[in-house]
Amino acid sequence: MPGDSLKVNINGGATNRNSYDAIVIGSGISGGWAAKELCDLGLKTLCFERGRDITHIKDYPTATKKIPGSSRIAAK
Numbered sequence: 001m002p003g004d005s006l007k008v009n010i011n012g013g014a015t016n017r018n019s020y021d022a023i024v025i026g027s028g029i030s031g032g033w034a035a036k037e038l039c040d041l042g043l044k045t046l047c048f049e050r051g052r053d054i055t056h057i058k059d060y061p062t063a064t065k066k067i068p069g070s071s072r073i074a075a076k
């Protein structure tokens with residue numbers, strides 16, 4: 001029927017792909033942990049972080065720094 005073409009779904013699943021159960025802003029210790037817990041509960045979670053990408057270990061310049069007088073062992 002003329003007009004039926006207006007009922008064709010042209011969304012292609014985009015709404016489903018871009019819908020989330022939870023959105024977390026910031027992936028610091030609070031947001032990062034909240035996002036982890038939400039994911040563990042099986043919720044589809046989106047996390048936004050405005051900061052730069054951080055590579056584990058490599059980008060922690062002071063994490064393995066030898067502190068004078070401490071017995072902390074530096075990671076390799």
Ligand SMILES: Cc1cc2nc3c(=O)[nH]c(=O)nc-3n(C[C@H](O)[C@H](O)[C@H](O)COP(=O)(O)OP(=O)(O)OC[C@H]3O[C@@H](n4cnc5c(N)ncnc54)[C@H](O)[C@@H]3O)c2cc1C
Nearest residue numbers: 024025026027028029030031032033047048049050051052
């Ligand atoms: C110099 C310094 C030294 C510290 N040393 C210690 C220490 O030795 N031990 C200790 O226990 N605590 C320390 N703290 C405190 C500790 O860093 C904070 O208590 C902790 O990081 C707070 O966590 P948070 O997740 O609330 O915030 P944050 O860690 O600040 O995380 C917030 C995140 O949200 C992001 N964000 C903000 N706005 C937006 C936005 N609009 N869109 C997207 N992303 C956004 C930010 O980029 C950031 O990554 C220190 C803090 C500072 C400043």
